[in-house]
Amino acid sequence: MAERDGDGDGGDTGVVVETRAKTKRPPLYKVMLLNDDYTPMEFVVLVLERFFGLNHAQAFELMLTVHKKGVAVVGVFAFEIAETKVGQVMDFARRHQHPLQCTMEKE
Template sequence: MAQTTIVKPRTAVKPKVERPRLHKVILINDDYTPREFVVMVLKAEFRMTEDEAYKVMITAHRRGVCVVAVYTRDVAETKATRATDLGRSKGYPLMFTTEPEE
């Protein structure tokens, strides 16, 4: 009589992959960059509608800062740098920064 061997299937162990921490892009208000230019930058770099861009610009104007959008770290830093550079290229002190989301 042949002996049967019972083979248990191996359970694959999946490593836990954490979602990348998200970063906020923040618009910092200044008293020199024209509102229309800020709206144009928000539309160009963050693909906002005219209305969305205006609301973000006005919020930053009234409160001093406004969260523009939330992305992974690399995307947030790239967009903040590109948007800030657009202002600098026209001689404006327009400033975008990033910070980790809580």
């Protein structure tokens, strides 16, 4: 029998390429406050400071935007965070007997 040189792979050499799955960024959601005729402006400022981490000046400016335009985006978050913020704001408003509405929509 004839002996072959090599390791029997036919002389082919392969390169192993490690592929990395591209991770897709999660969709973002806008959290919005809606104006109403009953919720005091000071309460809206408090909500913006407490739940969205705005300082007093930023919260006041955003409250005026809500008041003048009827709605304003108060933050953009991943779904779970947006959903939590909406729930927190709605619960807080209800506990204080204000009809403030907070909603979210896909960006």
